[in-house]
Amino acid sequence: MRRIKILEEKFFILLSGFMAYSLIAVLAFIILVIFVKGFNALSFDMILKIPKGGYYYGGEGGVLNAIAGSVYIAFGATLIAIAIGMPAALYINVQLVRYKRTQNTIRYFLDALWGIPSIVYGAFGFALMLFFGMNASLLAGIITVALLISPIMVRTFDEVLSTIPKGLHEASLALGSTRTETAFRVMFKQGFSGFITAILLSFGRGIGDAASVLFTAGYTDNIPVNLDEPAATLPLAIFFQLGSPIPEVRERAFASAVILTAIILAISLGARYLSKRYSRTNLK
Amino acid sequence: MQLKRLFIDKINGFWMITSLVTILCLPLIIGIGLYLKAEPLFGQQSFMSLVFSSQWAPSKGEFGFWPFIAGSLYVTLLSFLFTAPVCLLAAIYLTQFSSKQLIRIMHPVIDVLAGLPSVIYGVWGILIIVPFVSDFVAPFFGTTSSGYSILAGGIVLAVMCIPYILNMLIEVFNTVPSGLKEASLSMGATKWESVKHVVIRGNYPGIISAYGLGIAKAFGETIAVMMVVGNVVKVTANPLHAGYPLPALIANNYGEMLSIPMYDAALMFAAFLLLVIILAFNLIFRYLIHKTKRQ
The missing domain is CATH 1.20.5 (Single alpha-helices involved in coiled-coils or other helix-helix interfaces)
Known part of the structure; x- marks a missing residue:
């Protein structure tokens, strides 16, 4: 036995x-x-050139339009997400610090929000676009992706903020600072590593997501200059090139996939390194 | 000076609470927006016939979503069958038996797996899984398949869901008090027996919710599945045939949806359906997890 x-x-x-x-x-x-x-298909042309005429039939060029479009969208969306995500996370941990139940309920809803698939955000962004009479554009893509990544931003930042000892918070208030000063001068500084992680995570998510920009950002062979121009994105570039029957174009899709993977890997490992680096100087 | 500080405090407090409320209202706003867009459809067809009819002919105004819902359910179910045992065993090993060093390596591995965009999984699926299904699995069962099939979709989805479910399982297993395990060990049980009886049995709600959330995630996944699943409108029981999940329907047809009457309403209805199903799953199983965490 x-x-x-x-x-x-x-x-x-x-x-x-x-x-x-x-x-x-x-x-x-x-x-x-x-x-x-x-x-094999990866070359400097891929990264540094926009598609020339006949690119999708095996002609010259690269996917710079898509790289630029993706970076623009992810960057703009991250900025918006910071503007509404950072104060929301601070609010949970400063103003609501005495109300454990409310805090938990809010976290519960944010977690649930995180689970909504990006295609739903995409469809909603499209509906919103029609409502405001906009065309598929950089701006519409940025707004949709911002909605998608805000919950991620709040929850990631909040996770670090919630580990800050209450005593630090109380000490700041006892010295006579307002809640705003406590939030930005004490909590924000102490949770800075979390803030960096949140930004990089959201940025990575924004750059890699395809379903939400499918309807809203459109596609173009040029690098967008204005907010109302359509923008190509890297995931969609991969997707469209893979649909081509020409082997050379498919090869390029794989090369574009290498570029996207490299960007994501760099962001992911960078987030790890920076969060370690910035939490070293924290008060324990 | 004092006045200025208080003024800044007031403004800032307002900014903070507005952003928080905006984010929390997001699902409601999305739901209402999609519902309003889908509403014209309800005047034409009843809800039941929309969901359970298999007549799909947008140009004739017939919208039966059953092939797509069935496709989604099938792909999700398959991916769950593949991913559930792997995640459970891996989570047990990582929380109960593994060395500190492995855990240190595993954290970035899980992070990167979770961070890879779904297009990349799709490319990987096309390169590896699709040929695997058409060259090995189909001949093994004595049939032929193009490889673009429900099975391929299920496998790709399974890999995508691993980091998600695994993370939650690890979190759940870490909440088991070590005293309970020690008590079991001191009664003469082997380590595996204590795991079986204390860690697994004591955490049923947590395990089920982690699985539930994984299913919800698989159900809404779009691009990766769409790239390998074949996209043919048909109800089929054979996993080697092509299927057509609900998210793929929305993503594939955005181009033509404004040219056919009611088509946009139908696609918005599909998005609305996805939102309601997934939000319900998330609310129920997150609740279970939050409850077990507080204990």
Whole structure:
């Protein structure tokens, strides 16, 4: 009996260990496939040029239009998300600090909001666009993505703010500062690492999301100059090029996928590094 | 001076609460917006026939969403079957048996997996999973398949859901008080037995909610699934056939939706349906998780 039990334990530890390690393998596999497949077609032209005539039939050019469009949209959306996400997160942790129940309820709703798929935001952005009589444009894309990433921004920033000891907050108030001063001079500084993580996470999400900009940002071969011009985005560039029957264009889709993956990896690892760096000087 | 500080405080307080209320009202605003856009459709067809009819002919004004809902359910179910055991076992290993070093490596791995855009998963699916299904799985069962199939969609979705579910399971398992486990160990149970009886059985609500949220996430995933699932309007029981999930329907047809009457209302109805289903899932299972966390 005892031996069977020990055998069972050994089996399950092995099995679960295998599952855990296989996740690392899966990630390595995905990244390897993307990089190996896309490396051939990757060139400086891809990154530095916009599509020339006949690009989608194998002609010259690159996907700079999509890279620029994606960065513009993610950047603009992140700015808007900071403007409404940062004060919201501070409010939860400064003004509402005495009301545990309200805090928890708000966090509960924000978490639920996080789960809404981006295609729904996309459809809503489209409805909003028609309502205001706008065309598919950079601005519409920015607003839709901003709606999508605001909950992420609030929740990530809030996660770090909520770990700040209450004593620090009380000490600031006891010295006679207003709640605003407490929020921005004490809490914001102390939670700065969380703020950086929140910004980078939202930015990464904004750059990689396709379903929300599909309806709202449109597509163009030029780099947008004004807010009312349509903008191409990197995920959509990959998607459209993959739909082409011409092998060269498909190769370029894989190369674009390498660019997008590299950007996301850089953001993800950068967020980790910066959050460690900025939490070093925190008061404990 | 004092007055200025108080004034700034007032303005800022207003800014803060406005942004918070705006964000919290977002689902309501989205819901109302989509509903208003979809409303013309309800005058033509009843809700039941919209959801359960399989007649899909937009040009004739017939909108039956059943093929798409069935496609979504099928893909989601398959992905859940693949991902559920993997996540449970991996979460158990990472919280109960693993070394500190592995956990340190796992954190960035999970982060990157969660951060990869769905287009990248789609590209990976086209490169690996689709050929795998058409060259190995279909011949194995003695049939042929183009590879662009419900099965391929399920596998890609399963991989996408892993970091999401795993993260929540780890969070849930970390809340188990170590005293409980120690009590079980001191009674002579093996480590695995304590895991089985204390960690798993004691956390049923948490595990179920993590799974529920994973299902909700899979249900709304768009681009990656759309790239590998084939997109054919048909109700089928064979996972090697192509399917057409609800989010893919919206994403594929935005171009022509303004040229056919009622088509835009139908697509907005699809988005509304997605929103309601997923929000309901999220509200229910998040509630369970919040409750277990507070204990």
